[in-house]
Structures are given as C-alpha cells and as structure tokens.
Amino acid sequence: YRKMEITTPPTSKCIIYWKRKVKSEYMRLRQLKRFQANMGAKALFVANFAKVHEKTQILNEDWKKLRVQPVQLMKPVSGHPFLKQCTVESIFPGFPSQTLYMRTLNTVALVPIMYSWSPLQQNFMVEDETVLCNIPYMGDEVKEEDETFIEELINNYDGKVHGEEEMISGSVLISDAVFLELVNALNQYSDEEEEGHNDSEVKQEDGKEELPVTRKRKRIAVEGNKKCSKKRFPNDMIFTAISSMFPEYGFPDDMKERYRELTEVSDPNVLPPQCTPNIDGPCAKSVQREQSLHSFHTLFCRRCFKYDCFLHPFHATPNVYKRKNRETKIEPDPCGADCFLWLEGAKEFAALHNPRSKCSGRRRRRHHVVGASCSNTPASAVAETREGDSDRDTGNEWASSSS
Structure with missing residues (x-):
C-alpha cells in the first residue's frame, strides 16, 4: 500500500x-x-497645434477685413547724425517706406538673489526643502x-x-x-x-x-x-x-x-462620523444645534483665536520637539572596582553634568535625619538647625520652609 x-x-x-x-x-x-x-x-502636441492653426486662420480672416493704413513718414533730422535709423519697406506698391529712429536703452543690472532670516512670533511646521536655496x-x-x-x-x-x-x-x-x-x-x-x-x-x-x-x-x-x-x-x-x-x-x-x-x-458620498451634511444641500438632516455646529467648536483654537489652527490641531500630531534635559544620568558613586569614576577628575565631571545631584543628595540627607528623629530627638534638632543654616546660605526655599 x-x-x-x-x-x-x-x-x-x-x-x-x-x-x-x-x-x-x-x-x-x-x-x-x-x-x-x-x-x-x-x-x-497635435491638439495644441490644431488649436494654434485654427486661431491663426481666424486671425488671418480678421486681418483681411481690416483696412491697414501706413504710419506717417518721419523726416530725418540732420542735427542727430549719430542716431540709428530703422527702415521698413512694404511689399505693396502704394505704401511708402517707413523710417524711425532707434533709441537704445541702457542695461540695468539685476538685483542679486538674497535670502535673509526674519524673526517670527510663533513657530511654523514646514516640510524639508528638496532644493538647496542658499x-x-x-x-x-x-x-x-x-x-x-x-x-x-x-x-x-x-x-x-x-x-x-x-x-x-x-x-x-x-x-x-x-x-x-x-x-x-x-x-x-x-x-x-x-x-x-x-x-x-x-x-x-x-x-x-x-x-x-x-x-x-x-x-x-x-x-x-x-x-x-x-x-x-x-x-x-x-x-x-x-x-x-x-x-x-x-x-x-x-x-x-x-x-x-x-x-x-469607499463611497465618496459617505461623510466622516463627526461630520453633518450641508444644511443647504439636498442631503440635509434635521439635527440638534450642538451636532450641526460641532466642526465650528472643534476647529476653533482658543489659544490662537482662529479656525483650523496649524499649531494646535483638533487631532493630536506627533511630537517633533526633542527633550532638553539629558536622557542619561551619570551616577556620582562608583559602581565597582573598575568603574571609570575612580579616575582622576571623573567625579568632578559627573558632578558638573548632574546639576541636580546636590539637591537630590540634600533631600536624601534630610529624609535620613527625619527618620532618625524618632529615636534621638536632640541629634535630629541639631541636624535640622544645621540644615536650615545651610539652606539659608544657599537660598533653598523648599528646605527652609519645610524646616
């Protein structure tokens, strides 16, 4: 089988x-x-050429109906011999030659293209430029x-x-x-x-x-x-x-x-769930006032006082701003025998890049003193007075008010 x-x-x-x-x-x-x-x-191209040919035929027919008169002949002046003359000769025997003086316009230098920065009252989110402007x-x-x-x-x-x-x-x-x-x-x-x-x-x-x-x-x-x-x-x-x-x-x-x-x-006639048909259109519906004015309330920005605000849209946009503080915090205490904080100047570097380390250390010291106050009252009082003195010297309002 x-x-x-x-x-x-x-x-x-x-x-x-x-x-x-x-x-x-x-x-x-x-x-x-x-x-x-x-x-x-x-x-x-063929369609455009046909249109141009048709327009040309219409213009030719219009020119045949018009009576063309020659421009009056300008007599040359002997006082300006340096001026150039332009003569137009007609193919028709009844039209005399036309002579005009040519006047040359001086060239004007173009204004150079320049881009400058100008201050704005608010930030605008724009797309990345694909062409190198400056x-x-x-x-x-x-x-x-x-x-x-x-x-x-x-x-x-x-x-x-x-x-x-x-x-x-x-x-x-x-x-x-x-x-x-x-x-x-x-x-x-x-x-x-x-x-x-x-x-x-x-x-x-x-x-x-x-x-x-x-x-x-x-x-x-x-x-x-x-x-x-x-x-x-x-x-x-x-x-x-x-x-x-x-x-x-x-x-x-x-x-x-x-x-x-x-x-x-998708049906093009179907509206989003939050929209109401046009009240003046054929598909108008009898709805409440709040529902018919829903878009006016949601699209109006009360911070900028205008509709459809770009900075504060109704639907949340992804956050494009970066964090200002440091994401990684350097610990002040060494983690082991081979830690880099044992090197010369490493602890000063960590204290310099951790501006809140002093405040956090002071808070830890105060919590430790408060915990020890239950067993030894005089020592806690002395510690609090010392801490209050240091807070007055450094201007720490939080610690001085709590002490």
Whole structure:
C-alpha cells in the first residue's frame, strides 16, 4: 500500500521565481508608463497645434477685413547724425517706406538673489526643502583648497535629498497606482498556477469515472476557481518578493496593509462620523444645534483665536520637539572596582553634568535625619538647625520652609 501525495508546484514556494516575476513586471509597467506618457505628450502636441492653426486662420480672416493704413513718414533730422535709423519697406506698391529712429536703452543690472532670516512670533511646521536655496559659507580655506566643493554639494543635493528620484542600484520609486498594478499582475500568475494545479487534481480524481462526468466536474471546478480567485487576497509570497526587491518600502506586512488600504472600496458620498451634511444641500438632516455646529467648536483654537489652527490641531500630531534635559544620568558613586569614576577628575565631571545631584543628595540627607528623629530627638534638632543654616546660605526655599 502506497500513499499518493499531491505536491504543490515548486514555483509557489520559490522566492527566486517571484523575484524574477516582480522585476520583469515592474520593468514592463515602467515601459508601459513611459510609452503612455510619450503618447499623451504627442496627442497634446497635435491638439495644441490644431488649436494654434485654427486661431491663426481666424486671425488671418480678421486681418483681411481690416483696412491697414501706413504710419506717417518721419523726416530725418540732420542735427542727430549719430542716431540709428530703422527702415521698413512694404511689399505693396502704394505704401511708402517707413523710417524711425532707434533709441537704445541702457542695461540695468539685476538685483542679486538674497535670502535673509526674519524673526517670527510663533513657530511654523514646514516640510524639508528638496532644493538647496542658499549655499552655506564654509570659509575661504575650503574654497581655496577645493574649488569643486560647492559644485559637488549642489549636484549631490538637488533632487536627491528627500526627493522622488529614480533609484539606481536597488532603489526605485513606486507610486500607489504602480503598486496596485504590480500586485494585480503578479496575482494573475498565482491564479494561473493554482488553476493548472487544480486541473491536475481533477484529472487524477475523475480518471476512474466516465467521460461526460469528468468534463462536467472539470468545468465546474474551473468556474469555481475563477470566482474564488477574483475575491481572494493575493498570495503572501507576492508581498514577500516585492519587499525583498524593494526593502525601503517596509516589510511584507506593511505591503499587505498598503494594498488593503488602496483596494478598500469607499463611497465618496459617505461623510466622516463627526461630520453633518450641508444644511443647504439636498442631503440635509434635521439635527440638534450642538451636532450641526460641532466642526465650528472643534476647529476653533482658543489659544490662537482662529479656525483650523496649524499649531494646535483638533487631532493630536506627533511630537517633533526633542527633550532638553539629558536622557542619561551619570551616577556620582562608583559602581565597582573598575568603574571609570575612580579616575582622576571623573567625579568632578559627573558632578558638573548632574546639576541636580546636590539637591537630590540634600533631600536624601534630610529624609535620613527625619527618620532618625524618632529615636534621638536632640541629634535630629541639631541636624535640622544645621540644615536650615545651610539652606539659608544657599537660598533653598523648599528646605527652609519645610524646616
């Protein structure tokens, strides 16, 4: 007795196969997009040329209806022999030649482009600049030693910092439309493979039965597979291959989430849950005053006294400010025999970079004295008087008021 196992096609598990498919489909989509852009540019050029030709014909017809009169002839003055003359001769025999004096305008130097800093009353959150607006001053030494520094800086910055560049050697720009087309094109390959695999299963199962039953079952199985393939989510191997080819766009789970968000069918007429239809529109609803004026109350900033404030939005934005204090605190006491605090000057360095260490030490000393006051009252009184004297000397208001 031998058990038959139907093996899955190797291409469904081979990441190399899907990587080749991703590369070939992406190149095909790029060529298709480039071809469509060229054809669209050609179509626009032809349409614009036709419009220009039509407007030219209209202007020619209007010029034929107009009566053109020559400009009065200016007699040359002998007192200005240094002036240049411009003569216009007409092709019509009845029009005399026209002569005018040319006056040359002096060139005016352009105002140089300059960027300056101006103070603001509030902070504004802006996007990173993708073009180098002002060239930083690096000193005369850098300019004398390396004359190509500024040129290399401009070439390396322009269009390549936070920009949408064509990625060479492993980095490519994939828009949402290209991503959807790529996943749908790769999904067709997985559907064809599974259909062929299901056909082989149908042949093995129905080989023992009669011919008309086999054809019927095969047709039903193929139709059912086609219906399921239209509604089925793409294979995980597709997103894994895309993520391996374009790692800068995230992991396979990120690719899945992106595909799910792009393919969700959303009704354009459906409003967000916090919005109310326009009271003057056809879909107006009879709601309470608080609900109809909900957006006015939520979008109004009481700190800046204006609507839709950029600094204080209704929905919380991520915090872009950095912490001013130090995140790591240097302990004043050595942690062991090999601690760096045993080195010469290390404790002074730790005390200098921990400005609150003195205050915290004083608070610990005071808590210790208060705890010991239950057993020895005179000693605690002396300690409190000493601490009060030191607090008066240093100006510590918290300790002096509590003592």
